[in-house]
Amino acid sequence: MRISRNVSRKRRLAQWAAPLAAGLLVLTGCGGSGGGGGEGGGEAAAEYPTEAIQVMAPADPGGGYDMTARSIARSLDEGGVIETGSDVYNVPGGSGTIGLTQFVGENAGDPHQLMVIGKILVGAIEQTDSQVDLDDTTPIARLTAEYDAIAVPADSKYKNLKQLMEDFKADPGSIAWGGGSVGGVDQILVAKLAEAVGIEPSKINYIPYSGGGELTPAVLSGDVDAAASGLAEFADQIAAGEMRLLAVSSEEPIEGVDAPTIIEAGYDVSIANWRGVVAPPEITDEQRAAAVSMIEEMHDTEEWQQVLEANNWEDYLMTGEKFSEYIDQEDKDITKTLKDLGIVE
Amino acid sequence: MIDSNIDSAQLSRGKLGTRIAAAVIILGAAVVLFDAFRIASEGGFGPQQPGFFPVIVGIGLMGFGIAFLVRTTLKPDYDLREQAAEEHADTHWRTLWTVIVGLVIYAYVLEPIGYIPATAIFFLAIAWVGGSRKWIRDIIVAVLFSVAVYFFFTEVLGVRLPAGLMEMVL
Amino acid sequence: MDVFSDLANGFANAFELQYLLFAAVGVTIGTFVGVLPGIGPALALALLLPLTYGFDPTGALIIFAGIYYGSLYGGAITSILLNTPGEAGSVATAIDGHPMAKAGRAGPALATAVMGSFFAGIISTLGLTFLAPLVANLAKSFQATDYFALMVLAFVSVTALVGTSIIRGMISLFAGLFIGLIGLDFLTGQQRFTFGAPELLGGVDIVIVVIGLFAIGEALYGLARLQFAKEEKVEFSGRIWLNKAERKRVWKPWIRGGFLGFIFGSMPTGGSEVPTFLSYNLEKRLSKHKDEFGKGAIEGIAGPEAANNASFSGVLVPLLTLGIPTSATAAIILSAFQIYNIQPGPQLFETSPDLVWTLIASLFIGNVMLLVINLPLVKLWIKILDIPKELLYTGILVFGILGVYSISGSLVEVLIVCAIGVGGFFMRVYDFPVAPAILGAILGPMMETQLRRALSISQGDFSVFFTRPLTVGLLLVAVAILVLPSLLPKILPKRHDADKVGAE
Structure with missing residues (x-):
């Protein structure tokens, strides 16, 4: 959905709530005054940004990409980083690759365009045979990470990760793993766990679900034996004692979470579902540096720190060329895992 | 609702229309079936595999498409033919x-x-x-x-x- | 009682000024759109889906509920005055409503429809209030095999909607199933029927199917016949209320219709077609004025309209508790939920109680709003019918394209909706039922996913479908539905007034 909703629009919406009462006036002509979202220029040419920052979320509203994009826009605006305003818009489809293709194709050389990317997109590019990949963008910064949880129903016989992994190793097919979409972070985590105990990833019995809302009932009803998903997805059920958290996928223990990391439990596996932003291709080095410093400044705002806290996102900042190298590394790593899983050829 | 005095020219146009519709359905079914077999050959025919449902759908479309063709030719459905003729007459x-x-x-x-x-x-x-x-x-x-x-x-x-x-x- | 305190909470939320305003906006927009010829509730919601982008989930769903009720009412107006029912659920209303209007009794006909909707809406929303939490509780133990059995049950009941020709009904169903298969295979990520277009990887949105079949198809049909169309409009005058004799005739049909609508709405293949026709038949059989049926019997409006409205709350039961949309309308509402990242299912009542109970409370409020705001305004709504037809159909085309463009933002989807619209046009011309195609597109992917999930979990062992009592029970019911209709006539003595409705 090509939707742009950010703070300034929300505010505008409030003024419009009453006219909306006559929403059908679309037909009779309710005209519109308020011009676009801040095309203001007027600053010196060397300044950046000189126009509104456009942030694309390559997914439907509501998901992680969308929330990241909106949080960036809000922190840029309200944190006082930029004066020119910002807009968020969504381009769903193709697991994010439609958005990527459009972003690269239409915005070459425009430093005011940003797009949110993440670990899932790296896999999706392979999976959908996308013609455009992340090499075609100019990476700006990695910003956040979320960690996966490995959980079982409260009445499961597995009290810790070791017990689960022993059964898994003995008969890989007997453990039905639930998790997110095919080729996503959750499945990659399970594949890495399998490799850690010497199981061929293609032997894993992995059942994908569209998200936490669909996966949670499947865990509680006993459909799947164990599940991997974002920690936040299971937080309510874990707190209510309906699920047992066996381990988290972070490198270091997470404060306030009563479970070991997978590494602590004895398996050398960690995984972070990271997200960041990229700019279009063909921007100059100066423009890239300016965008990086804008995002760094945004990262330091009070608003952004609140966003991290409210969403339980790990601060995972990495910028510029280092981020480019990180993406390359991730690409190799994920592609290999997806090949092992038989998802891509 | 609609004039019932339909002449034979209109009736034959209705007949032709239903036959074209049947042909289009069968053609579509062929495309579906073709691609379904391609999918199945990559992903497998078994009920757990991605090719299973596409093949069923392709066969279903083809089967009922042929049945529809029969109802417009060998064993005509006269009610349908009359309705099609009326609709044709009313369509610009x-x-x-x-x-x-x-x-x-x-x-x-x-x-x-x-x-x-x-x-x-x-x-x-x-x-x-x-x-x-x-x-x-x-x-x-x-x-x-x-x-x-x-x-x-x-x-x-x-x-x-x-x-x-x-x-x-x- | 838990339910009461939850519901009271919901009312407290819904009574916030902005939500009341939203409910009023919803019923008004809904009525407006519903009055346009050929636009029923599902299409009204599909076209207005972009409205949700600007609101919080609760507000959006309240507007949606309002739009739904409003468009039902708008549909009743056109069915009665113009004899052009916008959706299958209003077909029965037109059978007696239009003759009544021609006889100068359009006012009482409309009043029966609105007040019947109101009472039935209250009955069925009460049903939803009490039944939904129970089902949600039960559904917590549902496994993939049970969901699969439910889907089988739903598909078997779809055959009840197939209509006069089994062949054409099945073609329609399979075409819908095909549309549902397009995109990345959910369980393996393999591309299916994408024909190399990346835009198709995510599949064809049900909203696009609905807009294509209904909006584009209907507008093409209308435009192509304009040259020949004869206006058949009935002037409206007189009272919009029921006199004592009429009241006496309609209150029982209202209540019966309400129960029928709710019960059949909550079945695996919900929707309003089955309950409205059952209600029409029932009233015809029970009425003391059998001879009036088809010529303007007020009971023939009261029952079906009540059932039509009540079926909505029924449809919400499987939607909210199992995440299964059983009608086009429900599928669109599910899309709206998903825009907010809310997955209806057994957990919904726990994770988002405020949302659910505010929605249920707003159903009550929407019904009241409709009665107090819209019934007196009927003369204003009729004015919409004066819009020249060529502009109207053009407007529907533009809105259809707009709706698709705003959810997808891509040319490919716009072309797909045009193609589906052309298909819808020819389906009308050659009398293919539309409902099976839509249900196929909605339920097909769910059935496939659940079957393959169940088999993956069991590692390919089919016995899982025969070992769980719940699964076996549901499958037996499905078999019964399939077999009984052909067996019954042989067992029971022949009844001559066999269900022949809809033939006019």
């Missing part, structure tokens, strides 16, 4: 095809020339094809309508619509 085919072509052109020019001009022109054109000859009224309605929709969606709902040519004006 040139209008239909013009509108369809108009829709496709509209879809293609939407992004290059922008929502407001594309919609206003489309609106005018289709109203004219539909038989309206009140130019002044239609122009006013078309322009007001497209401008109102554009601003309501972009400003209130925050949906992006292509600005196109209007980008220079706004």
